[in-house]
Amino acid sequence: MSVEAFVRERQGRWKRLETLLDVAESSPDWELGTDRLQELVRLYRQAASDLNEARSYTANADLLGRLNHLVGRGYRFVYRRRHGERWRAGLRRLFAEEIPRAFRAERTSVLLAASALVLGAVLGLTAVVADRANGERLIPADFFTESPRERVERIESSDERIESVGVAAAFGASLYTHNIQVSFLAFALGALTLVGGIAILFYNGVILGAVAGMYWLDGVQGFFFAWVGPHGALEIPAIVFGAAAGLRLGQALWLPGVKTERAALREALPAVARMLAATVAVLVLAGLIEGSFSQFTGRTFPHAIKTAVAALLFALLMAWLFARRGEEAP
Amino acid sequence: MSGARTILTPEHVEVRLAPAGLGRRFVALLVDAGSAVALAAAATLPFRYLLPPGVTQALFLTASFVTGWGWHVFFEAYRQGRTPGKQLLGLRVVDGRGLPLSLEQALVRNVVRALDFAPVFYGLGALACQYDARRRRLGDIVADTLVIREGQAASRLGEAGRASEWNSLRTPRVLRLVRRRVNVEEAELLLALSLRAPELADRARYDLMEEVARHYRAKLELGDLPISGPALVRGLAALVFWDRRSPARRGARPPA
Secondary structure (H helix, E strand, O other), X not given: OOHHHHHHHHHHHHHHHHHHHHHHHHOOHHHHHHHHHHHHHHHHHHHHHHHHHHHHHOOOHHHHHHHHHHHHHHHHHXXXXXXXXXXXXXXXXXXXXXXXXXXXHOHHHHHHHHHHHHHHHHHHHHHHHHOOHHHHHXXXXXXXXXXXXHHHHHHHHXXXXXXXXXXXXXXXXXXXXXXXXXXXXXXXXXXHHOHHHHHHHHHHHHHHHHHHHHHHHOOOHHHHHHHHHHHHHHHXXXXXXHHHHHHXXXXXXXXXXXXXXXXXXXXXXXXXXXXXHHHHHHHHHHHHHHHOHHHOOOOOOOHHHHHHHHHHHHHHHHHHHHOOOOOOOO | OOOOEEEEOOOOOEEEEOEOOHHHHHHHHHHHHHHHHHHHHHHHHHHHHOOOHHHHHHHHHHHHHHHHHXXXXXXXXXXXXXXXXXXXXXXXXXXXXXXXXXXXXXXXXXXXXXXXXXXXXXXXXXXHHHHOOOOOOHHHHHHOEEEEEOOOHHHHHHHHHHXXXXXXXXXXXXXXXXXXXXXXXXXXXXXXXXXXXHHOOHHHHHHHHHHHHHHHHHHOOOOOOOOOHHHHHHHHHHHHHHHXXXXXXXXXXXXX
């Protein structure tokens, strides 16, 4: 058969397939209807065989390009995964079931990430307690403008910084957008380099430990827990979760074991995406708390109350993610 | 096409995915980034007159954050891998196996944008694209995705066809001979040779072209024409596929 006859004979159904795909890609399945859906699948199979046939006797780039494009589109539609769940039900299931399940399944990566941070914190704390001068070496100069005792006295005796909902909201939003981007970066570093993710956690742990050490040496650790606690109880775990998700993906990329890299990545992706979703949600909440509740002095909320809230928030977070639910087998 | 990825469908048909170049992706990105900021601003505008300034600022920050990061995730996962910018430039993000992206892949490839963006405007991402055979940025590598250019094959014929503007073979006599004596198989051979010639080594290309040219010189009685083999083959291909209303030209338009 000549190319001309080949094209003349079949282009009608290619056009029809194109039209059907246009509809299918821009509207839900029910709009296409069963008949047209079946027709689409049949036309796709024919187009696929036309492509094979055309390749056997022509190098015409226009024709092959067009058919290749068409079959590629059809393939994407016919073999896609179904998704059509309602938003609200999906969201509920995500937070009530899927996220906790992902965290329990991936607790090794969470534990690894948390250990890096805790190890850094212990080292930072020990270094500062052993020699106060280490504090000035470890903590970036920007954070180190006055001694903890001076800072506590200044803040506790001045007016409340948060005097309206507006100020709290704006401050909170700037905090969580920033923190989420930092967690994305930690995630990406973990996924692409593994070591980078662990290093960034360790480094942040060192700074955190060193700052805590300075407050401790000045005898104002109560203030430290009351000011960092309420949001820190969520924010610090969230950064750990983001990095842990990255480490899990990095493990699939670099250490896939007997699987192919692609299979390992695909296996890791659902849990990783859920861990990321949890990270973002927790950071939004932490940012809002940091922009408001954390900023109040002891005159408005006694330190004991703020510390208790911190402990409660941390306990709730851990219970949500790691407590075993009744319906699950161990 | 360098770096093209071939996937085998369950029907045992090969489909080729052509990776998109950096230029197009960059322009698509600018379009998307601009649209996302505009959308965030438009969404917050009505609240400026209703809510205290601090809350409006918080809303704008949140809205631009959500549109900035969510724009790509939403369109890639729910609009067949095409953000408006990508659609405009004929690009599409697909799964590494040629299927549509899952929501998870869209999320992960866009979260890694944080690293691709470093140190300044997609420095790392561009570098990764440049060194990856399939032009994947870091996010694409981690999520096993691919940005493809749709309907690229068509433009290559355009390049071959452009040679006809200064084609010394375009004389009434040669045109008449081509019309009468070159059959479909021969025309296809000319085209295949012109398209694939750049992939051959210089020496091999010259020898092959000379040999094919000998065939056509005899067939079309062009022995007297002072023209090299490669030039003859290219000129004839351009005549057959551009000047003549050939089957290829009439039947197969580039995909719309």
